[in-house]
Amino acid sequence: MRPVYVIGAGMTRFGRSEWPLVDLAAAASLAALHHADLGKIPVNAVVVANMGAGRINRQTAIASALVDRLSLWPAAAEAVENGPASGASAVKVGYQAIASGMADVVLVTGVEMMRAVDGLEATDFVASLSHPEAEYIYGVTLPSLAGLFARLFMERYGVERRHLALVAIKNHDNAMKNPYAHIHQPVTMEGILTSPEAVVNNPPVAEPLHMFDCCPVSDGAAALVLASQDIAAKLGAPRVLVAGIGQATDTHAVHERQDPTDLKAVRLASAAAFDRAGLKPSDIDVAELHDAFTILEIAESEAAGFFKVGQAHKAVERGETKLTGKLPINPSGGLKAKGHPVGATGVAQLVELAWQLRGEAGERQIAKAKTAYACNFGGFGNNVVATVLRKEER
Amino acid sequence: MASVTDLEALLRPPAMEMPPYPPKAITLASGEEMIVRQASREEMPILLKAIYPLLLVERDYYDIVAARLYSELLAYKRYRVKDEYVLVGLIDGVLAGLVNGRLVDAKVGMSYHTLTIRRGLRVGSHLFAAKMEYHIEHCGQDEVLIVAESPIGFRRWMIEYPLDKKHEVQHELGGVPSWVLTRKTYLDAKPRLVSGRRPVPAEKLAGAAVIRLPGEDTVRLQVTGEKGGKA
Numbered sequence: 142m143r144p145v146y147v148i149g150a151g152m153t154r155f156g157r158s159e160w161p162l163v164d165l166a167a168a169a170s171l172a173a174l175h176h177a178d179l180g181k182i183p184v185n186a187v188v189v190a191n192m193g194a195g196r197i198n199r200q201t202a203i204a205s206a207l208v209d210r211l212s213l214w215p216a217a218a219e220a221v222e223n224g225p226a227s228g229a230s231a232v233k234v235g236y237q238a239i240a241s242g243m244a245d246v247v248l249v250t251g252v253e254m255m256r257a258v259d260g261l262e263a264t265d266f267v268a269s270l271s272h273p274e275a276e277y278i279y280g281v282t283l284p285s286l287a288g289l290f291a292r293l294f295m296e297r298y299g300v301e302r303r304h305l306a307l308v309a310i311k312n313h314d315n316a317m318k319n320p321y322a323h324i325h326q327p328v329t330m331e332g333i334l335t336s337p338e339a340v341v342n343n344p345p346v347a348e349p350l351h352m353f354d355c356c357p358v359s360d361g362a363a364a365l366v367l368a369s370q371d372i373a374a375k376l377g378a379p380r381v382l383v384a385g386i387g388q389a390t391d392t393h394a395v396h397e398r399q400d401p402t403d404l405k406a407v408r409l410a411s412a413a414a415f416d417r418a419g420l421k422p423s424d425i426d427v428a429e430l431h432d433a434f435t436i437l438e439i440a441e442s443e444a445a446g447f448f449k450v451g452q453a454h455k456a457v458e459r460g461e462t463k464l465t466g467k468l469p470i471n472p473s474g475g476l477k478a479k480g481h482p483v484g485a486t487g488v489a490q491l492v493e494l495a496w497q498l499r500g501e502a503g504e505r506q507i508a509k510a511k512t513a514y515a516c517n518f519g520g521f522g523n524n525v526v527a528t529v530l531r532k533e534e535r
Numbered sequence: 536m537a538s539v540t541d542l543e544a545l546l547r548p549p550a551m552e553m554p555p556y557p558p559k560a561i562t563l564a565s566g567e568e569m570i571v572r573q574a575s576r577e578e579m580p581i582l583l584k585a586i587y588p589l590l591l592v593e594r595d596y597y598d599i600v601a602a603r604l605y606s607e608l609l610a611y612k613r614y615r616v617k618d619e620y621v622l623v624g625l626i627d628g629v630l631a632g633l634v635n636g637r638l639v640d641a642k643v644g645m646s647y648h649t650l651t652i653r654r655g656l657r658v659g660s661h662l663f664a665a666k667m668e669y670h671i672e673h674c675g676q677d678e679v680l681i682v683a684e685s686p687i688g689f690r691r692w693m694i695e696y697p698l699d700k701k702h703e704v705q706h707e708l709g710g711v712p713s714w715v716l717t718r719k720t721y722l723d724a725k726p727r728l729v730s731g732r733r734p735v736p737a738e739k740l741a742g743a744a745v746i747r748l749p750g751e752d753t754v755r756l757q758v759t760g761e762k763g764g765k766a
Contacts, residue, residue, distance in 0.1 A: 157759065259686060326655055329566030338730040341664070342564040342657050353564060 142240035146373040147381040147530065149177025149366030150495040152488075155323040155480030157256045158360035162198045166252035167210045169362035169485075173248065173492075174211075177366035178376065184366075185244035186217040190231035190251035191484035192224060193266050197258045207250060217244070224270040225433070226519025227251065228363070228487020229526035233386050235367045245369045251488030252362035263358045267483065270520050272394040284355060286395055286521045287434040288347030294402045294440055295349060298451035302349060306334045307457050308435040309353045309477060315464060316474025318504035323359045323480030354435040359480030363489035379499045380533035384420065384512075387413025391523045406525040407444035407516055414514070415446070418529035422446035425529075426510040427497050428468060429490035431518035432475040438462075441516050442470060445527065464505055472497065472505045487517035491528060498532040548617035551638055556622055556669050558740060559731030563656045567626050570735060570743035571665045574621040574633070579612035581746050582621065585630050586650065588751045594759045596685035597650075603684075603708065604648040607635055619647075620669065624662050625743040632658040634666045636679070644670035644679040645707060646716075649688070652754055660691060664729040671721045680713040682706040692716075696724045 151172025158165050166189065174184075189204040200206070204218035217238075223230040228251040235247035255263045268282040276286075294300060309328060316322035333343040333353045343351045373380060389409035392398050398405070415421060422445060430445070432438035439453045447468055448456050456462060462470040473479045473493040476486060494513035496502045513530040558572035574582060586608070589601035610616040618638040624631040631653035636646045646666060651659035670679045681698060683689040692698055693714055702712035721729075735743075749757070 324655065326565055328564045332562055332564040332566045336562040337732075338562045338661075339564075340727055341660060341730045342562075344657075344727070 143242060144370045145236045145239045145383045146368050146370065146378065147365055147383060147491070147495045148368045148373050148376060148378040149173040149175070150364070150492040151176050152321050152363035152485075152492050153361050154321045155359045155361035155482060155489075158254060162194055162200050162252060162254045163203060163206045163210050165254060165360065165362045166203065166207050166250050169252070169364040170207065170211055170248055170250045173250075173364035173366050177368070177378065179246065179366070182246060182372060182376075184213050184216050184246050184248050186235065186238050186247045187213060188231045188235045188247060188249045189218070189220045190227035190249070190488055191220055191253060192222055192227050193253065193255070193483070197262070197266055198254050203252065213248070223524060224519040225267075225431070225483045226487055226517045226524050226526050227484045228489065229386075229491070229515065229517035229528055230388075230487065232365060232367070232488060232491060232528065233388065233526060235365075236383050236386060239367055239369050245372050247367045248364060249367060249488060250362060250364040251485035253482035253484040254360045255358045255482060256360045260358055275394040275396070283433065283521065284347040284350060287436060288350045290395070290401060290440070290521070291349050291434065291436040294436060297402060298454065300436070300439060300454045303330065303334060304439065304454040304457055305350070305354050305435040306330055308432065308438050309333065311457070311463055312432065312471050312475040312477040315472050315505055316478030319474050319479060322474040322478055323357050323361070324474070324478045328353055350434055350436065356433045356476040356481040359482045361480055361482035361485050361489070363485045363492045365488060365491055365495065380535065381495050381498045382531045382533050383528065384531040385414040385416065385418030385529040387411060387415075387417065387527045389413065389525055393520070393523050395521050402440070404440055404444035404522050404525075406522050407441050407518065407527070410525040410527040411445040411514070411516065414527040414529045418531060420512060420529060420531070422514075424512055425468065425514045426512050427472060427494065427507045428470050428514045428516075429473060429493055430470055430475065430516045431486070432471060432477045433481055433518070435477060437518065438470060438475065438477075441518065445514065445516055464507065469507050472502065472507060487515070487526065490515040490517060491530065494530050498530055547614040551618050551641070553618060553620060553638065554673050556620065556665070556673060557733055558735045558743070559665070559733045560735045560739060561661050561731045563626070563658070565656055568739070569624045569626050569631055569658065569661065570739060571622055571624050571662065571731060572740070572743060574623045574746070576612060578746055579608050579621070581748065582608055582623070582630075582633060583612075585652070585748050585754070588754055589650070589758060592755065592758055595687055597758055599684055600648055600650055604635065604650055607647050611635075622662060622665055622669065623746060624658055625746065626653065628742055628745060628747045630746055630748055632662050634662045636666055636670065638674060638676070639680070642677045644674065644676045646679050646681040647708065652749065652757055654757055660728065661730065663692065665731070667716055667721055668729055671718055677718055679716045680704060680706055681716060682708050682711040682713060684708065696720055696728070
């Protein structure tokens with residue numbers, strides 16, 4: 142397979158967009174294309190990640206629409222829908238096209254406009270990824286699955302609500318340094334947990350998860366330009382290599398898993414990605430994890446191999462996952478505070494990591510970052526894509 | 536012949552004695568402290584100025600809430616509404632939100648509006664709770680008539696408290712069938728929805744003595760959150 146490089150990365154601010162869906166995707170795409178500075182080199186293919194536009198925005202065939210909006214004809218175009226893992230799946234499709242020699246330059250764009258509907262409908266639309274007969278019809282939502290998961294995980298490993306709060310506080314702090322983040326609002330332990338007012342400030346959503354344990358509902362788009370080694374060399378772009386991608390699935394219904402707290406798909410996808418990259422978890426300088434709920438950042442960081450099982454919350458407590466810690470996690474603010482437009486999330490994670498490896502992450506830059514890892518968590522852990530990026534020295 | 540003053544007296548509704556709302560301090564999720572206090576009639580002009588930019592913001596029904604609230608505050612300023620009160624939430628002296636209502640009689644209150652400027656910190660929830668606290672605990676009323684003009688309001692008041700139907704009563708806000716918060720509902724909800732510390736130290740009260748406004752652009756951004764559309 143040919144090596145594949147990230148040569149451009151861009152995104153819109155996450156939050157609430159007044160732009161139509163395809164314009165939002167186009168804005169992120171143009172930012173990434175501008176970043177890549179392709180000149181007259183053509184884009185051979187466009188892959189768009191999206192989960193719900195057909196249902197909540199009444200728009201299908203987005204990739205074709207995006208090619209047209211950007212005047213990129215006759216580039217190949219296709220959309221990828223893989224639940225909340227759509228973004229990294231789309232990157233994988235783009236990667237495969239270049240690695241196989243079918244394309245030299247691929248634009249991968251993730252986009253979602255969830256604020257077009259109210260919160261209840263947005264929650265219901267995301268819940269439609271759950272098992273239709275065993276979960277969805279009984280009213281299961283993603284917050285409720287996460288609540289069940291959190292209760293068992295916390296009981297088993299001694300995780301307390303203050304550990305979850307520490308994740309939220311860290312990620313809100315990081316988002317304050319990210320101009321693209323949905324939420325620019327720091328939160329404090331007193332404000333969300335220990336003061337008498339915290340009962341009102343941070344009401345339960347799905348016990349033991351409270352409001353500030355959950356990501357917001359966001360609009361947004363993110364885009365990457367991937368290229369072959371020849372093109373990357375010709376452009377003289379900073380060399381951010383897609384060093385390894387791994388993907389794994391698990392049972393659709395969570396209750397069918399032997400151990401519901403074991404994020405097996407994260408474990409297997411990560412192992413595959415590390416193996417392909419020739420790296421170990423301990424080699425990673427910075428990570429973006431899929432913290433749709435605070436508990437997931439803790440659990441995924443263990444399943445990916447960064448910490449032993451049952452130890453991640455202690456690392457959070459020691460500050461090891463802060464921007465200044467041994468392994469900064471979610472410098473972008475994560476889904477928790479940067480926002481979670483589901484189809485865009487997996488791409489946005491890699492946009493952040495590409496910026497980090499290029500030294501372009503501004504106030505939240507991790508010094509000397511050379512390796513990076515992302516976990517895009519689809520379903521409730523039943524379809525996970527892990528990606529490892531590595532900066533190559535010239 | 537009646538003088539202008541006599542005529543003005545006829546135009547004004549008769550007023551009941553209303554107890555003052557004792558200020559309280561609330562720690563928000565951000566760690567910031569919000570002072571909730573009563574706003575005087577003399578402070579209505581600055582509140583009208585705060586609301587004005589929201590009259591054309593359709594998002595989340597801010598336009599209708601702002602338009603009606605504007606008229607209510609103006610009516611309070613000009614003595615054209617009976618027994619109205621206004622509470623404000625101030626963070627470092629800057630307006631974060633406001634609520635208002637009035638007393639229908641000694642035992643029944645009527646909630647008018649809740650308008651949040653600083654969103655995402657449950658400011659509206661705290662202020663609405665303060666309003667209910669005023670009616671039930673300080674005015675000693677038995678019930679408060681309430682309607683919602685937005686789905687967000689419906690979730691926050693009707694579902695979250697939860698309120699009872701009193702649909703046989705038309706609310707002053709458009710004749711919409713009323714819902715009601717009873718004393719029992721209030722007391723049941725109080726542990727999870729009503730918070731704040733009293734007394735507020737004098738220096739903190741002094742910091743909230745003058746209402747300051749965020750800039751109009753800041754207000755629009757905070758209210759609409761429209762930033763996702765900009766690359």
